[in-house]
Amino acid sequence: MFFQITADYAITKTRFHTAKGILSGVYSYCVDQEIIESNIVEKIDLKQFKKRFRPTNPNHDNYSSLEVESLIKYFRNKPDKGVYDYAVWFAFNTNLRMGEIKGLKISDFSDDYYEVCRQIVDVPTSSIDKDGNIVWGKKTESVTYVKGNNSSGYRLLPITNDIKQIVEHMKVLYPDNEYLFMSNGGFLATCTFNRHLKSAC
Numbered sequence: 001m002f003f004q005i006t007a008d009y010a011i012t013k014t015r016f017h018t019a020k021g022i023l024s025g026v027y028s029y030c031v032d033q034e035i036i037e038s039n040i041v042e043k044i045d046l047k048q049f050k051k052r053f054r055p056t057n058p059n060h061d062n063y064s065s066l067e068v069e070s071l072i073k074y075f076r077n078k079p080d081k082g083v084y085d086y087a088v089w090f091a092f093n094t095n096l097r098m099g100e101i102k103g104l105k106i107s108d109f110s111d112d113y114y115e116v117c118r119q120i121v122d123v124p125t126s127s128i129d130k131d132g133n134i135v136w137g138k139k140t141e142s143v144t145y146v147k148g149n150n151s152s153g154y155r156l157l158p159i160t161n162d163i164k165q166i167v168e169h170m171k172v173l174y175p176d177n178e179y180l181f182m183s184n185g186g187f188l189a190t191c192t193f194n195r196h197l198k199s200a201c
Contacts, residue, residue, distance in 0.1 A: 015122065015124065018124055019124040019136070020041060020046075022124055022126055023041050023126070023134075023136075024039060024041040024042060026126065026134060027039040027040065027041050027042075063092075068092055071088075071092050071197075071200055072089065072092045072093065072162065074200050075088055075089035075092070075200065076089060076162065076165075081169075083170075083173070083174070083181055083182070083183050083188070084183070084188065084192055084193055084196040085196060086166050086169060086170060086181065087101060087181045087188055087193060087196075088193065088196050088197050088200070089162065089166060090162075090163065090166050090180075090181070091193075093160055093162045093163055093166075094157070094163070096116065097119065098190050098193065099119035099120050099121055100116055100118075100119045101180075101181065101188075102119065102120035102179070102181065102187050102188055103116075103117075103118040103119040103120045103142060103179070104116070104179065104180040104181070105178055105179050105180065106167075106170075106171065106177065106178065106179070106180055107178075108180075109159065109167050109180075110159075111159070112158065112159055113156045113157060113158055113159060114156070114157055114159055114163070115154075115155075115156055115157075116154065116155050116156075116157060117144065117154050118142055118143060118144050119142075119143060120140060120141070120142055120143075120187050121140070121141055121143055122138045122139070122140055122141075123138060123139050123140075123141055124136070124137075124138050125137045125138055125139055140186075140187055167180065
C-alpha cells in the first residue's frame, strides 16, 4: 500500500507519516482487541520510501536565480496559457507553498497587497467497509493555518507587476471563481501542476 500512495511523488513526507500514523493506530487497536497478533506497520522499513516523497516546496526554492528568471520569462510569454500555466507563473513570483497558492481567493487581493491566510490540504481518511476491511482515502480541506502553523504564517505581501497581470487574467478567464486558481470547479491538482512545470524545464 505504501508503494501505491507514494507513486509518482503523490504525497509529501508529512502526509506519508500522517497516513502511517493512522494505519498504525488501527493495527494497534486490532492488536489490543486480539484480532491480530502484531502491528505489522511498525515492522516496515521506511527507508525504502524516502526518495518517493513530493518536495514540500514546488516553487523557486528548488531553482537557481537564473533558472527562476528564465522560467518566469517562459510562462510570461507563453501563448494560450491555461490555469496551470498561470499558477506556475504565479509560484515563481512568490515564496508560497502549493497549499497556500491553492488557498488564495480573489477577495484576498487589493491594488497593492494580497493576504495569505489559508491553505488547501489533503487529509487522509479511513473507514471500515461492510466486510470489515479498511478503506483508505483522502479529503480536501481549506484550513486557516498556514506556513509555520503560527501567527507569522499570516502575512500581507506586495503585488508585483507579474502578479497583477496574473490576477487580472484569471478574473477575465474565470469570472465566477471564488479562488484565484481553480480547474473544472475544483482545486488544482499538484501532480498536474508539476507536469506543467516539468514541461518548461
